[in-house]
Amino acid sequence: MYPANFDYKRPATVDEAIALLAQHGDAAKVLAGGHSLIPAMKLRLAQPTVVVDIGRIEALSYVREARGAIAIGAMTTHREIETSAVLRDRSPLLAETAAHIGDLQVRNKGTIGGSLAHADPAADYPAAILALDAEIELAGPRGRRTVKASAFFVDLLQTSLEANEIIVEVRVPLTAKSVAYEKTEQKASGFALAGAAVVVGQEAVRVGITGVAAKAYRASEVERLLAGQRTPTPQAIALAASHAADGVDPLSDIHASAAFRAHLAEVNTRRAIERALARA
Amino acid sequence: MRLTITAVVPAARERVFAALVDPAILQRCIPGCESLVETAPDTYQAALRVGVAGLKGSYTGTATIRDRRPPDGLTIALDGKGAPGFVRGTAAIALTSEEHATRVACDADVQVGGLIAAVGSRLVDAAAKKLADDFFKQLSAVLSAT
Numbered sequence: 001m002y003p004a005n006f007d008y009k010r011p012a013t014v015d016e017a018i019a020l021l022a023q024h025g026d027a028a029k030v031l032a033g034g035h036s037l038i039p040a041m042k043l044r045l046a047q048p049t050v051v052v053d054i055g056r057i058e059a060l061s062y063v064r065e066a067r068g069a070i071a072i073g074a075m076t077t078h079r080e081i082e083t084s085a086v087l088r089d090r091s092p093l094l095a096e097t098a099a100h101i102g103d104l105q106v107r108n109k110g111t112i113g114g115s116l117a118h119a120d121p122a123a124d125y126p127a128a129i130l131a132l133d134a135e136i137e138l139a140g141p142r143g144r145r146t147v148k149a150s151a152f153f154v155d156l157l158q159t160s161l162e163a164n165e166i167i168v169e170v171r172v173p174l175t176a177k178s179v180a181y182e183k184t185e186q187k188a189s190g191f192a193l194a195g196a197a198v199v200v201g202q203e204a205v206r207v208g209i210t211g212v213a214a215k216a217y218r219a220s221e222v223e224r225l226l227a228g229q230r231t232p233t234p235q236a237i238a239l240a241a242s243h244a245a246d247g248v249d250p251l252s253d254i255h256a257s258a259a260f261r262a263h264l265a266e267v268n269t270r271r272a273i274e275r276a277l278a279r280a
Numbered sequence: 281m282r283l284t285i286t287a288v289v290p291a292a293r294e295r296v297f298a299a300l301v302d303p304a305i306l307q308r309c310i311p312g313c314e315s316l317v318e319t320a321p322d323t324y325q326a327a328l329r330v331g332v333a334g335l336k337g338s339y340t341g342t343a344t345i346r347d348r349r350p351p352d353g354l355t356i357a358l359d360g361k362g363a364p365g366f367v368r369g370t371a372a373i374a375l376t377s378e379e380h381a382t383r384v385a386c387d388a389d390v391q392v393g394g395l396i397a398a399v400g401s402r403l404v405d406a407a408a409k410k411l412a413d414d415f416f417k418q419l420s421a422v423l424s425a426t
Contacts, residue, residue: 046335214406
């Protein structure tokens with residue numbers, strides 16, 4: 001379990017990091033908290049010849065309220081997000097979701113930017129990022145651009161991030177307390193077999209689901225069925241939740257069949273909606 | 281691991297069958313295929329650099345066509361190995377005609393072993409499915425273009 005040889009670069013700024021990526025192209029891989037990349041390198045599933053470690057760029061680690069949203073630096077750890085007073089108070093879904101990730105050691109090292117860029121189909125954040133309709137800011141050689149969460153996840157482990165770009169910031173809107181994340185985890189890894197993140201707003205309900213398909217997705221049929229209902233009945237919630245896996249092709253593996261994953265998506269969606277409403 | 285994939289390819293069965301046993305076309309369609317050589321009748325030696333996004337491994341292996349039934353289908357036996365582990369199994373492929381197209385049903389029974397199975401198994405099924413989807417997309421594109 002030794003990785004192949006590689007060069008290690010530790011840029012001090014975002015600009016330096018982007019210059020290194022531009023210089024090395026496909027041979028380079030960005031290292032953040034290292035909880036996905038390092039195991040992959042040890043298995044030799046990833047063999048970058050240059051590792052660009054952005055994990056110590058101080059300027060990318062922050063949580064602050066700005067212009068009606070909360071801006072989170074890409075290298076903010078899961079633990080910092082979990083315990084952030086401003087997130088807990090002003091937009092609690094992401095903090096609640098972070099608490100579900102791995103174990104404390106993972107949360108102390110892993111970062112939100114690293115997790116989103118890796119786009120593991122069973123990671124926890126993507127569900128919350130979609131339900132919050134967050135914005136993801138990317139920096140590359142041609143400057144910065146903002147991608148909506150709904151356009152960010154492309155396919156299994158694939159995002160709209162270009163090879164020479166890095167995530168610099170995630171912006172989530174302020175929300176009421178009426179949010180929830182519910183998850184059934186695979187016991188050995190802690191990854192989600194199915195996780196549902198819910199934001200109940202004034203007009204609409206938004207539901208993000210992870211672990212079920214090759215990428216996290218918005219459960220648009222669930223959202224449509226609950227739109228405009230301030231206090232849906234338990235029957236209406238259950239009916240809406242039964243559409244949690246509509247239009248997706250659920251993953252199937254030794255841990256859970258496609259049908260079981262779809263079932264877990266439904267159960268977690270129902271529970272998350274109920275809990276979010278109870279907090280309203 | 282059992283993998284069931286169906287795809288609809290916009291070409292007649294005879295053409296789809298011919299493509300599935302044509303090394304030149306297969307090399308263009310198999311994700312990450314670096315070389316594919318027929319070493320004996322119905323036996324192919326392949327080198328692949330295959331994976332999803334940044335996670336890739338190099339494999340070499342042999343594919344043998346058994347039970348060739350043009351244009352109804354065929355069975356392929358696979359035996360490959362690489363640094364991340366080994367892959368061994370059979371894939372039964374059945375072709376049925378649809379209007380201006382062929383439905384390809386692939387039922388594969390594959391054993392994945394070694395490091396990748398011991399530690400990386402969580403993503404193996406999802407990755408295999410994606411690679412198969414990519415293959416059929418590319419095959420459709422190649423058959424539509426010619």
